Amino acid sequence: MARKKWSSRTRLRFSLATLAAICLASLSWTTKAFAETTLTLDENAPGEIDPGKGAGRAVSAILFFNLYDPLLLPTSGGTSFAPGLAESWTQDGNSYTFKLRPGVKFHSGNPVTADDVVFSLNRLIALGQGNASLFRGWVKQVDVLDPATVRFTLTAPYAPFLATTLRLGILDRKEVMAHLQDGSFGEFKDYGQAWLNQHDAGSGAYRIISHNPQVEAVMGKNPDYYLPIPAAAPDRVIMKFALEAATELALMRRGELDIMSQWASPETKRAAARIPGVTMVSERGISEFFIKMNTRRPPLDDVFCRRALADSLDYNALIGQANVTPQAAGAEPARGPLLPGMLGYDGSVPPASRDMAKATAELAQCKYKAGDIPIDIAWIGEVPLEERFALLMQQNWGELGFKSNIVRMPAVSYYQLITKPETTPNVSQFFYTATVPDSDSFLYNIYSSHSAGSASAAEWLSDPEVDSLLDQGRSTLDQTERAAIYKKVFDRIRDLQPSIFGYQVVITYAKSDRVSVPALQDPAKNTRVMGMNLMFRAMEMK
Amino acid sequence: MNLPRYLVRRLFACLATFVGVSILIFGIARVIPGDPARIALGPTATDEQVREFRIQLGLDQPLPQQYAHYVSGLLHGDLGVSLYTNAPVARDLRAGFPATFELVLVATLFMVGIGIPLGVIAARHRDGAADNVIRLGALLGVVTPSFVWAVLLMLVFSDYLGWLPIDGRLSETVSPPPSVTGLYLVDSLLAGQPHVFLNALEHIILPATALSLASIGQTTRLTRANVAEAYASPYIEMARAYGISGRRIASRYALRPALIPTLTILGLDIAAKLGNAFLVETVFGWPGMAQYGVQAILHKDLNGIVGTVLVIAAFFLVINMIVDAAVTVLDPRIRLGAQGA
Numbered sequence: 001m002a003r004k005k006w007s008s009r010t011r012l013r014f015s016l017a018t019l020a021a022i023c024l025a026s027l028s029w030t031t032k033a034f035a036e037t038t039l040t041l042d043e044n045a046p047g048e049i050d051p052g053k054g055a056g057r058a059v060s061a062i063l064f065f066n067l068y069d070p071l072l073l074p075t076s077g078g079t080s081f082a083p084g085l086a087e088s089w090t091q092d093g094n095s096y097t098f099k100l101r102p103g104v105k106f107h108s109g110n111p112v113t114a115d116d117v118v119f120s121l122n123r124l125i126a127l128g129q130g131n132a133s134l135f136r137g138w139v140k141q142v143d144v145l146d147p148a149t150v151r152f153t154l155t156a157p158y159a160p161f162l163a164t165t166l167r168l169g170i171l172d173r174k175e176v177m178a179h180l181q182d183g184s185f186g187e188f189k190d191y192g193q194a195w196l197n198q199h200d201a202g203s204g205a206y207r208i209i210s211h212n213p214q215v216e217a218v219m220g221k222n223p224d225y226y227l228p229i230p231a232a233a234p235d236r237v238i239m240k241f242a243l244e245a246a247t248e249l250a251l252m253r254r255g256e257l258d259i260m261s262q263w264a265s266p267e268t269k270r271a272a273a274r275i276p277g278v279t280m281v282s283e284r285g286i287s288e289f290f291i292k293m294n295t296r297r298p299p300l301d302d303v304f305c306r307r308a309l310a311d312s313l314d315y316n317a318l319i320g321q322a323n324v325t326p327q328a329a330g331a332e333p334a335r336g337p338l339l340p341g342m343l344g345y346d347g348s349v350p351p352a353s354r355d356m357a358k359a360t361a362e363l364a365q366c367k368y369k370a371g372d373i374p375i376d377i378a379w380i381g382e383v384p385l386e387e388r389f390a391l392l393m394q395q396n397w398g399e400l401g402f403k404s405n406i407v408r409m410p411a412v413s414y415y416q417l418i419t420k421p422e423t424t425p426n427v428s429q430f431f432y433t434a435t436v437p438d439s440d441s442f443l444y445n446i447y448s449s450h451s452a453g454s455a456s457a458a459e460w461l462s463d464p465e466v467d468s469l470l471d472q473g474r475s476t477l478d479q480t481e482r483a484a485i486y487k488k489v490f491d492r493i494r495d496l497q498p499s500i501f502g503y504q505v506v507i508t509y510a511k512s513d514r515v516s517v518p519a520l521q522d523p524a525k526n527t528r529v530m531g532m533n534l535m536f537r538a539m540e541m542k
Numbered sequence: 543m544n545l546p547r548y549l550v551r552r553l554f555a556c557l558a559t560f561v562g563v564s565i566l567i568f569g570i571a572r573v574i575p576g577d578p579a580r581i582a583l584g585p586t587a588t589d590e591q592v593r594e595f596r597i598q599l600g601l602d603q604p605l606p607q608q609y610a611h612y613v614s615g616l617l618h619g620d621l622g623v624s625l626y627t628n629a630p631v632a633r634d635l636r637a638g639f640p641a642t643f644e645l646v647l648v649a650t651l652f653m654v655g656i657g658i659p660l661g662v663i664a665a666r667h668r669d670g671a672a673d674n675v676i677r678l679g680a681l682l683g684v685v686t687p688s689f690v691w692a693v694l695l696m697l698v699f700s701d702y703l704g705w706l707p708i709d710g711r712l713s714e715t716v717s718p719p720p721s722v723t724g725l726y727l728v729d730s731l732l733a734g735q736p737h738v739f740l741n742a743l744e745h746i747i748l749p750a751t752a753l754s755l756a757s758i759g760q761t762t763r764l765t766r767a768n769v770a771e772a773y774a775s776p777y778i779e780m781a782r783a784y785g786i787s788g789r790r791i792a793s794r795y796a797l798r799p800a801l802i803p804t805l806t807i808l809g810l811d812i813a814a815k816l817g818n819a820f821l822v823e824t825v826f827g828w829p830g831m832a833q834y835g836v837q838a839i840l841h842k843d844l845n846g847i848v849g850t851v852l853v854i855a856a857f858f859l860v861i862n863m864i865v866d867a868a869v870t871v872l873d874p875r876i877r878l879g880a881q882g883a
Contacts, residue, residue, distance in 0.1 A: 412576030
């Protein structure tokens with residue numbers, strides 16, 4: 001059969017059609033490329049992405065919840081749980097059994113299995129860093145029942161256990177084992193520490209594209225994530241570390257920074273709030289500012305002297321210094337050693353307020369005379385706001401006759417001094433953030449005599465009643481009973497006054513209108529879990 | 543003494559200095575107040591956790607044993623793990639050094655390229671209008687701290703005029719060139735990527751200017767003083783008498799001897815920039831080593847501190863060697879003097 005020859009017109013048509021197709025394809029590719037949205041935010045350095053490290057730091061918690069998944073997810077409010085990587089869970093005495101959700105994959109494509117859960121917990125405990133202390137001593141054994149079922153057996157009843165699992169990130173065992181380097185953990189060599197410092201082995205909604213702990217983390221959306229991600233969620237996220245205040249402001253003005261670090265000073269946030277297209281958003285219920293009084297050193301080993309100091313402090317001035325703008329508070333009055341929403345919190349008690357008559361009456365009962373023993377008020381050099389608070393304390397307490405010395409110290413020195421009661425300053429300042437959303441996380445780490453010597457327990461409180469109640473709070477599984485126990489602790493601590501409850505910290509962020517962050521804009525969506533309110537998958541770019 | 547022999551002798555002196563510095567900084571890092579293990583583990587760490595971590599870090603061993611262990615690692619290129627970034631220190635330094643080095647190099651180019659000619663001009667027109675204007679500018683450069691320049695430059699050229707970027711070494715949309723030297727300006731040219739070169743240049747102008755302004759002032763003043771002294775010498779008078787042009791006298795006869803003291807100071811200044819760049823790096827989000835060193839000190843990151851100081855010390859020594867060699871070329875009497883010593 002003779003081949004039909006194409007006429008010149010046909011050839012022209014064909015050429016034009018091919019050209020049009022190429023143009024359309026290019027246009028579509030270009031549109032796609034241009035349509036890619038990028039969210040840029042900043043945080044303090046270093047940006048630790050290894051889930052076995054970096055405990056208690058907001059930056060690590062934010063990265064953790066975006067790169068890794070825990071077994072459960074907190075429901076809004078943080079006191080109950082919804083399925084995460086585990087689709088269901090049961091409790092039988094001291095055993096918790098989790099059934100893993102089928103079909104979930106790590107970023108590598110490997111499926112998430114019970115072996116990975118066991119590996120992740122063993123690694124965390126072996127490294128002994130990060131959140132290891134939450135599990136050490138509590139988890140007796142962890143067993144794989146089948147590839148999708150894992151059972152944790154505890155050494156004793158431990159009520160905060162489910163909340164604690166929020167801090168266990170599940171690692172891709174195969175991926176980690178493929179990247180081991182020399183180390184001291186036997187067959188596990190370095191347990192993947194060197195590799196996981198720059199890469200992720202998670203299943204989270206975002207994956208690491210590039211990472212330098214001092215500079216920035218660049219993350220991309222995980223198209224295979226097991227939960228739906230809105231199309232408007234950022235395709236790419238750049239988290240910068242350690243930007244200077246002037247740089248943050250300049251970048252925000254240029255539209256190159258979408259969310260400013262929570263650690264920016266109130267002045268910087270005020271300046272940011274004046275930039276057109278920038279609004280302030282906040283999260284509550286995570287952190288409280290404590291003024292810690294060393295209960296082992298005179299004159300603050302006397303409860304009446306402690307109460308006198310607490311009653312003479314000008315809380316309005318304290319809160320005023322921390323506030324960002326009239327529209328965006330940085331602080332709200334505190335009522336005691338717990339935050340709203342936590343078991344045992346009593347919102348009916350009046351917030352702390354200045355009452356000089358009461359302070360004078362308390363002082364009259366103190367075995368020491370004001371001014372006999374000078375008080376050192378420590379402030380951490382890296383937190384300039386604390387210096388202003390120290391000056392306020394000095395002035396307020398001076399009105400009662402107390403003499404005080406303001407002592408500036410770098411965090412490294414402070415951490416060393418608080419290991420012994422005799423070297424712990426009379427008064428120090430501390431912003432405490434709950435590691436897990438449970439009253440135990442707040443109260444035990446600060447007021448149990450077993451926690452003494454750590455920076456969170458600079459009060460050196462040793463009260464048998466508090467110790468006993470805190471132990472009961474841990475071992476009682478019924479939530480109503482726990483609430484009653486923690487209410488007793490709440491009242492007892494208020495009575496003993498080892499700390500002054502400065503204010504509830506309202507964590508504020510200057511945010512560009514280009515991005516919406518529901519967890520920070522709608523209080524009902526606030527999870528009260530450090531790091532979780534900045535899950536990029538819940539944000540939307542405009 | 544011939545030049546190679548002189549340099550070998552200097553090299554041995556440098557090695558001895560390096561060993562001395564390593565012992566000193568290793569000891570100092572360990573006596574700074576604060577327990578590195580406790581700092582690394584955070585505020586809620588228990589005593590037991592801290593104790594175990596100290597053992598993991600080898601901090602329970604006697605100091606000489608710790609030093610011997612460190613030196614054995616150092617010989618294999620292992621500087622230990624940073625408690626600040628949790629990454630190998632060698633990797634951190636490899637990542638940060640090229641950025642700081644590039645910044646220092648460009649700042650040095652500005653310092654030499656602007657400071658020396660200005661100094662010569664000021665000396666040629668001593669006490670004239672040009673000298674007074676240059677003096678004022680130089681003093682302003684010297685007395686204003688580099689971080690103030692950094693913020694001012696950023697506000698004017700980036701925030702207000704919008705001409706230059708302020709953050710990092712490259713724009714987010716530009717990929718780094720294939721790494722050969724780690725210096726983006728050089729690597730981009732080697733890879734034939736002019737757009738990357740221009741982007742890197744845009745990013746480095748402001749930080750390098752902020753870092754160099756004080757040194758430009760200092761170099762200008764130093765060069766002016768030395769050239770002015772040379773102008774007062776009889777051989778310059780004789781050159782003038784022979785009718786040699788003023789420009790030729792300045793560049794050929796006055797500058798060469800005047801450069802010797804300037805070069806020595808410049809060498810020290812260049813090396814010092816490596817450690818002093820941290821404020822500029824912080825303001826411009828420059829991913830360099832200086833910022834890392836400061837954070838290492840604040841976090842009492844033992845290996846980070848020692849590693850950073852050793853790199854800066856090595857840089858100092860290398861720059862000094864180069865300066866020594868340059869000075870002996872400019873004035874051979876120096877190495878001949880060393881022979882007699």
